[in-house]
Amino acid sequence: xxxxxxxxxxxxxxxxxxxxxxxxxxxxxxxxxxxxxxxxxxxxxxxxxxxxxxxxxxxxxxxxxxxxxxxxxxxxxxxxxxxxxxxxxxxxxxxxxxxxxxxxxxxxxxxxxxxxxxxxxxxxxxxxxxxxxxxxxxxxxxxxxxxxxxxxxxxxxxxxxxxxxxxxxxxxxxxxxxxxxxxxxxxxxxxxxxxxxxxxxxxxxxxxxxxxxxxxxxxxxxxxxxxxxxxxxxxxxxxxxxxxxxxxxxxxxxxxxxxxxxxxxxxxxxxxxxxxxxxxxxxxxxxxxxxxxxxxxxxxxxxxxxxxxxxxxxxxxxxxxxxxxxxxxxxxxxxxxxxxxxxxxxxxxxxxxxxxxxxxxxxxxxxx
Numbered sequence: 001x002x003x004x005x006x007x008x009x010x011x012x013x014x015x016x017x018x019x020x021x022x023x024x025x026x027x028x029x030x031x032x033x034x035x036x037x038x039x040x041x042x043x044x045x046x047x048x049x050x051x052x053x054x055x056x057x058x059x060x061x062x063x064x065x066x067x068x069x070x071x072x073x074x075x076x077x078x079x080x081x082x083x084x085x086x087x088x089x090x091x092x093x094x095x096x097x098x099x100x101x102x103x104x105x106x107x108x109x110x111x112x113x114x115x116x117x118x119x120x121x122x123x124x125x126x127x128x129x130x131x132x133x134x135x136x137x138x139x140x141x142x143x144x145x146x147x148x149x150x151x152x153x154x155x156x157x158x159x160x161x162x163x164x165x166x167x168x169x170x171x172x173x174x175x176x177x178x179x180x181x182x183x184x185x186x187x188x189x190x191x192x193x194x195x196x197x198x199x200x201x202x203x204x205x206x207x208x209x210x211x212x213x214x215x216x217x218x219x220x221x222x223x224x225x226x227x228x229x230x231x232x233x234x235x236x237x238x239x240x241x242x243x244x245x246x247x248x249x250x251x252x253x254x255x256x257x258x259x260x261x262x263x264x265x266x267x268x269x270x271x272x273x274x275x276x277x278x279x280x281x282x283x284x285x286x287x288x289x290x291x292x293x294x295x296x297x298x299x300x301x302x303x304x305x306x307x308x309x310x311x312x313x314x315x316x317x318x319x320x321x322x323x324x325x326x327x328x329x330x331x332x333x334x335x336x337x338x339x340x341x342x343x344x345x346x347x348x349x350x351x352x353x354x355x356x357x358x359x360x361x362x363x364x365x366x367x368x
Contacts, residue, residue, distance in 0.1 A: 064311035093336030152181030161320030197224025
């Protein structure tokens with residue numbers, strides 16, 4: 001069975017992630033919290049993919065053991081139809097980690113696709129960590145990179161268990177922020193990868209994605225085209241599309257497909273798979289946007305077609321890939337527990353490195 005990345009450990013012992021409980025509140029009325037902007041987040045290691053994979057692996061195991069509480073994702077949008085998300089949506093994700101609780105937090109993440117026309121990120125957000133002793137805020141941090149990194153980490157963990165043997169080629173459809181961390185997740189999980197093709201509708205977007213990746217990480221990424229899909233061992237869809245961009249005929253026998261957003265893959269692609277794995281099937285169904293969720297709602301995919309959750313792979317209660325020729329689909333839609341776990345790791349790094357800005361909620365509460 002594949003192991004979590006180097007440096008991983010238990011839920012409360014993974015280096016740089018969740019060492020010990022959150023600091024207890026000081027016994028005075030003053031309330032102070034740490035603000036981490038994007039620069040501080042980078043200095044605190046938010047772009048460390050091994051750290052992200054270690055934190056996510058540890059918390060997923062705890063989730064499987066019943067030691068994490070997480071409600072379903074809150075989605076605020078302009079209308080009931082998912083089509084309106086082409087304009088905007090805001091997601092709220094929260095979780096309590098540990099029993100007893102060590103970490104509490106919530107991510108408030110806005111997605112405004114039209115932002116890209118103005119040179120702004122599609123997604124932006126804030127992450128709040130709260131004291132498990134008092135509920136007072138411990139930290140407020142930029143969640144833009146954190147959210148993308150935890151998504152890349154989930155892909156990386158799944159790939160360790162589901163990728164075909166001797167992976168050499170991968171292709172990512174999409175060239176946004178998520179494509180960058182998906183490439184890093186693939187390269188971290190599969191160091192034998194020789195080629196990661198970025199396939200996008202706009203060549204300039206693919207070129208920018210490749211340039212950003214090469215500037216930060218030594219990974220084998222390049223601008224690709226649809227011809228790269230047919231020879232890829234791993235194919236990732238990282239788009240905002242609500243109609244399929246990847247089809248059954250694009251995928252070679254034995255390949256792994258990874259879906260991280262909406263209706264990016266055709267029904268026929270999912271139906272042709274030998275195994276379907278999710279980060280959490282109930283979470284995927286509740287969000288309702290991804291292809292497997294839509295198929296389930298239409299009566300075209302039963303619950304018993306889901307082979308395993310990521311946590312079941314990590315704990316060894318369900319097998320990953322068992323044959324080289326298996327066609328496997330991995331669908332993950334995002335869980336608040338991943339955000340809180342990675343935020344806790346980055347927050348602890350920031351404390352150790354003296355990063356961020358201490359701010360006061362109050363010097364003394366007006367009423368208590």
